[in-house]
Amino acid sequence: MPGQQEYTREEVATHNTESSCWIIIDNVVYDVTKFLDLHPGGAGVIMDMAGKDATDDFYNLHRQEHLLKYSKRLQIGTIAGQKPEIIVTGPGDISKVPYAEANYWQGHRSTYYNDSHKAFRVVLRKFYDEEIIPEALVSEELGKVPSPELFRKMGDFGLLAAAVGPGPHLQGQNLPGGLKPEEMDFFHEQIMHEESARIGCPGFSDGLGAGLMIGLPPIFNFGSYEMQQKIIPEVLSGRKRICLAITEPFAGSDVARIKTTAKLSPDGKHYIVNGTKKWITNGVFCDYFSTAVRTPKGITMLLIERSEGLETKPIKTSYSPAAGTSYITFENVKVPVENILGKEGQGFQVIMYNFNHERWAICCSVIRASRLIVEECFKWANQRKIFGKRLIDQPVIRAKLAHMIANVEAIQNWLENITYQMTQMSYKEQSRALAGPIALLKLQCTRVSHMVSDEACQIFGGRAITKTGMGRLIEQFQRTNKFGAILGGSEEIMADLGVRQAMKDFPNARL
Numbered sequence: 135m136p137g138q139q140e141y142t143r144e145e146v147a148t149h150n151t152e153s154s155c156w157i158i159i160d161n162v163v164y165d166v167t168k169f170l171d172l173h174p175g176g177a178g179v180i181m182d183m184a185g186k187d188a189t190d191d192f193y194n195l196h197r198q199e200h201l202l203k204y205s206k207r208l209q210i211g212t213i214a215g216q217k218p219e220i221i222v223t224g225p226g227d228i229s230k231v232p233y234a235e236a237n238y239w240q241g242h243r244s245t246y247y248n249d250s251h252k253a254f255r256v257v258l259r260k261f262y263d264e265e266i267i268p269e270a271l272v273s274e275e276l277g278k279v280p281s282p283e284l285f286r287k288m289g290d291f292g293l294l295a296a297a298v299g300p301g302p303h304l305q306g307q308n309l310p311g312g313l314k315p316e317e318m319d320f321f322h323e324q325i326m327h328e329e330s331a332r333i334g335c336p337g338f339s340d341g342l343g344a345g346l347m348i349g350l351p352p353i354f355n356f357g358s359y360e361m362q363q364k365i366i367p368e369v370l371s372g373r374k375r376i377c378l379a380i381t382e383p384f385a386g387s388d389v390a391r392i393k394t395t396a397k398l399s400p401d402g403k404h405y406i407v408n409g410t411k412k413w414i415t416n417g418v419f420c421d422y423f424s425t426a427v428r429t430p431k432g433i434t435m436l437l438i439e440r441s442e443g444l445e446t447k448p449i450k451t452s453y454s455p456a457a458g459t460s461y462i463t464f465e466n467v468k469v470p471v472e473n474i475l476g477k478e479g480q481g482f483q484v485i486m487y488n489f490n491h492e493r494w495a496i497c498c499s500v501i502r503a504s505r506l507i508v509e510e511c512f513k514w515a516n517q518r519k520i521f522g523k524r525l526i527d528q529p530v531i532r533a534k535l536a537h538m539i540a541n542v543e544a545i546q547n548w549l550e551n552i553t554y555q556m557t558q559m560s561y562k563e564q565s566r567a568l569a570g571p572i573a574l575l576k577l578q579c580t581r582v583s584h585m586v587s588d589e590a591c592q593i594f595g596g597r598a599i600t601k602t603g604m605g606r607l608i609e610q611f612q613r614t615n616k617f618g619a620i621l622g623g624s625e626e627i628m629a630d631l632g633v634r635q636a637m638k639d640f641p642n643a644r645l
């Protein structure tokens with residue numbers, strides 16, 4: 135087997151011409167002769183390293199994924215008596231880079247997680263690495279929405295059910311790794327959102343589950359029995375897709391100002407819906423729309439099926455069109471009266487019912503996405519050499535990393551505390567006690583992600599503003615980290631809500 139042959143460094147050194155060009159990377163010998171003309175950076179850069187050890191130079195300029203892409207084809211052997219030393223992470227692996235995982239996953243103790251959470255993360259990470267990332271990397275770049283096959287695969291694996299969290303709606307559903315529906319808790323769900331954010335393709339990740347995560351709860355909390363029996367299995371199996379359509383060009387933060395109308399038909403059997411919705415995630419490919427409308431009795435929620443008069447158009451945003459962000463128009467759309475969610479005029483309660491959960495899920499994603507950037511920075515600072523030193527040897531760069539790590543660890547610990555409260559409190563108690571803390575956590579998460587993005591850009595330099603190559607995740611993060619600061623309630627609204635909630639419990643105390 136050519137890949138297992140052993141060579142001395144002297145032997146490799148003799149292959150230093152364009153007709154026979156070998157290089158060494160991490161004690162592995164590569165014959166790159168035929169690759170010279172294919173190298174995107176030109177043949178000259180490789181020829182400078184011909185016959186030599188190119189480990190430092192390679193990692194100064196390339197991500198490991200590039201090596202893995204070509205290594206099988208180009209590897210001819212190893213250096214005699216030596217083995218590769220650089221870690222290659224495989225599907226499902228937990229990172230060994232400090233702070234690249236929350237501390238429990240790197241061996242610390244925790245009162246929150248048990249063996250079932252551990253097993254859940256292992257199967258989920260493997261599934262993401264093997265089944266989702268290959269499509270995600272391509273589609274995020276091309277702006278292609280997730281394929282119907284991938285939705286079905288996720289449905290069969292139980293990932294879609296895991297995205298909507300614990301509760302009676304899971305009865306009869308299969309969950310990842312054979313987890314029983316009654317065993318699923320908010321820590322499992324937290325893990326699910328974290329793993330989704332870890333793939334570093336925010337548009338595609340939202341394409342896979344953001345609409346479902348906010349669009350299905352109104353059905354299982356407020357839909358009729360018949361509606362639930364039909365819609366929940368269709369959607370959780372990945373055969374149909376659903377989203378939440380509240381926002382309009384006229385009304386974002388101020389939901390009460392929505393203008394889309396629903397009027398009863400003369401025979402009283404249908405609502406006739408007219409109006410527009412803006413920025414609806416997944417809308418371009420959805421079959422069902424949990425929609426806020428205005429009726430004579432006030433704001434009302436309806437389940438609207440894609441049908442005549444309903445049109446969706448993509449909206450270009452800062453992240454990938456893979457999210458399926460849409461502008462929706464309703465022109466005389468006929469909706470059976472049975473499709474009401476909750477009671478007429480009580481749509482506001484339906485909308486509010488899932489808000490804390492949505493905001494908490496955004497926190498899970500924002501923290502994990504920020505942590506991924508910490509890992510990228512730590513690795514880069516360790517391998518990038520300039521002015522004769524690694525970046526990590528510069529105190530200024532260590533201070534930046536310290537700032538990033540300390541902030542991400544702080545919000546992770548606050549998140550875990552809030553998740554724990556969610557596992558212990560009834561829905562009613564959560565609404566009363568956690569609305570404020572979740573709003574403030576979300577505010578803090580997006581402030582931290584903003585800072586992480588800023589520091590990461592400085593650590594990566596030009597690569598942070600280049601879409602491909604070493605800094606591709608940093609570029610993506612600085613382009614997309616604001617999504618968390620606006621979606622599900624903007625920072626200003628979160629700050630205000632957090633303090634107003636606290637004021638409700640303010641005692642008659644004085645200085």
Ligand SMILES: Cc1cc2nc3c(=O)[nH]c(=O)nc-3n(C[C@H](O)[C@H](O)[C@H](O)COP(=O)(O)OP(=O)(O)OC[C@H]3O[C@@H](n4cnc5c(N)ncnc54)[C@H](O)[C@@H]3O)c2cc1C
Nearest residue numbers: 378379380381386387388413414415451620621622624626
């Ligand atoms: C990519 C994307 C996906 C989305 N997905 C969905 C979806 O699936 N479904 C859905 O229904 N909606 C969705 N939205 C809408 C999103 O929830 C709104 O953008 C958000 O609620 C803010 O509304 P707005 O953008 O209209 O801002 P506005 O309400 O116009 O506010 C503008 C700015 O003013 C600030 N502001 C507003 N009120 C106050 C106040 N009282 N005090 C201080 N500052 C204030 C806000 O913080 C905000 O930064 C999405 C939006 C985007 C961009």
